[in-house]
Amino acid sequence: MTALIDLKDVTRRLVDPEPVTLVREVSLEIQPGEFVAVVGPSGCGKSSLLYLLGLLDRPDAGSVRIDGRATETLSEVERTHLRLERIGFVFQFHFLLPELTAEANVALPIRRLGRYSRREADDRAHDLLAKLGLQAEAHRRPDRMSGGQRQRVAIARALANDPAIILGDEPTGNLDSVNTRLVVEEFQRLAHQEGRAVVCVTHDAGVAAAADRRIHMLDGRIVPET
Amino acid sequence: MGGFLVLAGIAFAHLAVRTRQTLVAIAGVAVGVGFFLAVSGMMTGSQADFIRTLVDSAPHIILQDEQRAPAHQPAVTAWPGAAVAVRGVRPQDEVRGLKDWPAMLAAARAQPGAVAAPSLSGAVAARFAGRTEPLALNGVDPRIEGQLTKIEASLVGGHLTDLEARPDGIIISRPMADRIGAHLGDTLVVSSSAGVLQRMRILALIEPDARAGFYAGDNAAYGLLRTAQVLFARPNVVNQLHVKLGDPDAAEAVAATLEARWGYKWVSWQERSRDIRNLLVVRNIIMYAVIAAILLVAAFGIYTSVSTSVTDKRRDIAILRAMGFTERDVEGVFLIEGLVVGVAGALAGFAFGTVLLEILARLPITVQGKPLVLPLDRSLRQYLIAGAASLASALVAAWLPARKAAAVDPVDILRGAA
Ligand SMILES: Nc1ncnc2c1ncn2[C@@H]1O[C@H](COP(=O)(O)OP(=O)(O)OP(=O)(O)O)[C@@H](O)[C@H]1O
Ligand SMILES: [Mg+2]
Numbered sequence: 001m002t003a004l005i006d007l008k009d010v011t012r013r014l015v016d017p018e019p020v021t022l023v024r025e026v027s028l029e030i031q032p033g034e035f036v037a038v039v040g041p042s043g044c045g046k047s048s049l050l051y052l053l054g055l056l057d058r059p060d061a062g063s064v065r066i067d068g069r070a071t072e073t074l075s076e077v078e079r080t081h082l083r084l085e086r087i088g089f090v091f092q093f094h095f096l097l098p099e100l101t102a103e104a105n106v107a108l109p110i111r112r113l114g115r116y117s118r119r120e121a122d123d124r125a126h127d128l129l130a131k132l133g134l135q136a137e138a139h140r141r142p143d144r145m146s147g148g149q150r151q152r153v154a155i156a157r158a159l160a161n162d163p164a165i166i167l168g169d170e171p172t173g174n175l176d177s178v179n180t181r182l183v184v185e186e187f188q189r190l191a192h193q194e195g196r197a198v199v200c201v202t203h204d205a206g207v208a209a210a211a212d213r214r215i216h217m218l219d220g221r222i223v224p225e226t
Numbered sequence: 227m228g229g230f231l232v233l234a235g236i237a238f239a240h241l242a243v244r245t246r247q248t249l250v251a252i253a254g255v256a257v258g259v260g261f262f263l264a265v266s267g268m269m270t271g272s273q274a275d276f277i278r279t280l281v282d283s284a285p286h287i288i289l290q291d292e293q294r295a296p297a298h299q300p301a302v303t304a305w306p307g308a309a310v311a312v313r314g315v316r317p318q319d320e321v322r323g324l325k326d327w328p329a330m331l332a333a334a335r336a337q338p339g340a341v342a343a344p345s346l347s348g349a350v351a352a353r354f355a356g357r358t359e360p361l362a363l364n365g366v367d368p369r370i371e372g373q374l375t376k377i378e379a380s381l382v383g384g385h386l387t388d389l390e391a392r393p394d395g396i397i398i399s400r401p402m403a404d405r406i407g408a409h410l411g412d413t414l415v416v417s418s419s420a421g422v423l424q425r426m427r428i429l430a431l432i433e434p435d436a437r438a439g440f441y442a443g444d445n446a447a448y449g450l451l452r453t454a455q456v457l458f459a460r461p462n463v464v465n466q467l468h469v470k471l472g473d474p475d476a477a478e479a480v481a482a483t484l485e486a487r488w489g490y491k492w493v494s495w496q497e498r499s500r501d502i503r504n505l506l507v508v509r510n511i512i513m514y515a516v517i518a519a520i521l522l523v524a525a526f527g528i529y530t531s532v533s534t535s536v537t538d539k540r541r542d543i544a545i546l547r548a549m550g551f552t553e554r555d556v557e558g559v560f561l562i563e564g565l566v567v568g569v570a571g572a573l574a575g576f577a578f579g580t581v582l583l584e585i586l587a588r589l590p591i592t593v594q595g596k597p598l599v600l601p602l603d604r605s606l607r608q609y610l611i612a613g614a615a616s617l618a619s620a621l622v623a624a625w626l627p628a629r630k631a632a633a634v635d636p637v638d639i640l641r642g643a644a
Contacts, residue, residue: 047640047641051637051640054548056547056548056636056637056640057637076552076553077552077554080547080550080552080553081552083548083549083550084549084550084551085550087550089545089548089549091545091640095541095544095545095548096545097236097239097542097545098243098542099236099239099240099242099243100235100236100239104235108232108236108546108549109549109550111229111231111232112229112232112549112550112551112555113550114229118231157549161550169640
């Protein structure tokens with residue numbers, strides 16, 4: 001069985017302003033239905049790894065395969081399209097467009113993909129919000145919601161195009177324990193019941209413990225669990 | 227199309243939250259477009275009016291019995307390259323005549339929509355009550371000449387065709403009549419260089435009226451062609467052909483063709499008014515420079531507006547890219563922002579410009595005591611030019627910051643925010 005995400009000896013360096021290696025020779029396989037936590041001290045390269053997985057960044061060496069398909073040779077437009085169809089991001093800060101309602105935010109990637117009419121896209125966005133308990137907030141703008149609600153809207157948006165891969169960068173970093181539990185349960189459901197791969201960078205031991213697998217990073221490398 | 231609507235939705239949302247800056251940018255374009263319509267409407271309107279006067283007041287083509295280059299002396303032709311001294315050559319000063327003029331007249335009349343008439347013109351002296359003044363007498367065919375020029379509209383006291391019933395009739399300018407103290411119906415004694423004397427009665431006066439656009443000077447006078455031929459003692463001779471064409475713009479080309487075929491000097495209205503038209507070109511350059519400056523200011527408004535939008539929205543750009551929007555999509559969002567400002571500004575400018583033109587049209591202006599209606603070009607063409615220019619400048623002004631938006635690296639922004 002080919003892994004959904006397959007990294008081989010991935011290295012990512014920066015030369016500007018001073019030479020620094022963000023990710024060093026990382027190899028990693030992630031299967032569908034897996035909930036994986038990435039942990040490690042601040043500055044060890046967790047976010048950098050996530051950008052590489054999510055095709056937002058290109059490695060300087062090594063390969064990133066999605067669905068067994070090499071991504072290095074793809075054009076920027078092809079990589080962007082793959083992101084639109086297959087990958088959903090959730091960040092520590094919600095990153096919703098402040099001018100749009102929750103529903104319009106969630107509908108954006110659906111409408112961009114263009115498989116549904118505007119009406120169907122809005123309906124689908126509404127359903128996703130309802131599943132996350134946000135029916136009442138669908139027509140509110142982000143500045144009129146709580147932090148936990150915004151983060152759930154962001155999750156709904158990440159799920160908009162039914163992606164196989166969910167990438168979270170400290171998605172619970174700004175949430176209280178109740179909201180954190182809601183998000184973790186949602187991630188478990190997405191992996192175990194819907195068969196998606198969920199990769200979640202976290203500093204929260206509880207979140208890490210809830211994952212099927214933990215990847216420890218130190219200084220850009222993956223290190224064995226201690 | 228669906229993709230475009232998504233981008234347009236984001237663009238409109240951006241504009242809507244920055245209402246004040248957006249309105250300022252729109253107002254900038256509107257002022258530019260409005261002033262373009264008013265200034266350009268006035269300039270092209272008065273210019274078209276002026277050209278029409280140039281075209282209509284006098285024949286489109288005048289054939290004179292002159293050559294472009296004086297003919298070589300026979301001796302020079304006989305000994306080419308030799309040093310030839312020719313002495314005692316006196317320029318002919320009497321009224322000469324056009325050879326083959328009936329054939330040339332027929333050729334001129336064969337042009338599409340053409341009206342052509344022969345005339346004999348020359349210098350005469352007019353005496354009245356002991357005062358003598360020189361006149362440039364044009365012997366014409368009154369009925370055809372009336373179709374060729376606007377003279378009829380500037381006559382007072384009579385008509386050009388009155389000459390047909392009174393072969394001894396003459397038409398002079400009112401300032402000339404004042405100068406010699408003559409009135410309508412008085413009889414002048416007219417003499418030519420050929421020594422012929424003729425008593426001629428004033429049938430009408432030419433009023434130097436700026437608005438009729440016809441005034442050939444105080445000395446110009448009109449009489450019957452036959453009478454002029456008698457005065458100059460040149461029976462059946464003609465020294466000018468006056469031609470009016472169906473299409474005035476063709477005059478220059480037609481004149482060149484006829485000149486190539488028949489010799490002599492065929493002068494089109496374009497050639498006659500070359501200096502004036504060169505002045506108009508300069509005037510137009512100045513006008514368009516001013517307009518360009520106004521549109522440039524409007525473009526700066528759009529540039530600033532879109533540019534601030536790009537800076538404000540870097541986070542949004544990053545998340546759009548992470549979501550799966552391409553660089554082109556991001557560029558499109560900001561281009562649409564500029565375009566919306568451009569279109570809204572153009573529409574507001576159309577309204578503003580229409581109001582300005584309406585005010586100009588009603589402006590009570592008097593020139594030398596006569597009310598003057600400003601000739602204004604209010605055609606659709608003006609609106610199309612203004613609209614196209616403002617849209618083009620809006621697109622360029624938005625494109626520069628939009629490119630910067632497209633170049634935003636989402637990873638940079640995400641790292642900075644995390
Ligand atoms: N733009 C940059 N220029 C220089 N160094 C950078 C830049 N961005 C990140 N780094 C460095 O790269 C390393 C990895 O950063 P990264 O954000 O991946 O760490 P992280 O594990 O996500 O940290 P945190 O847990 O604090 O989010 C860090 O040492 C950081 O200082
Ligand atoms: Mg990080």
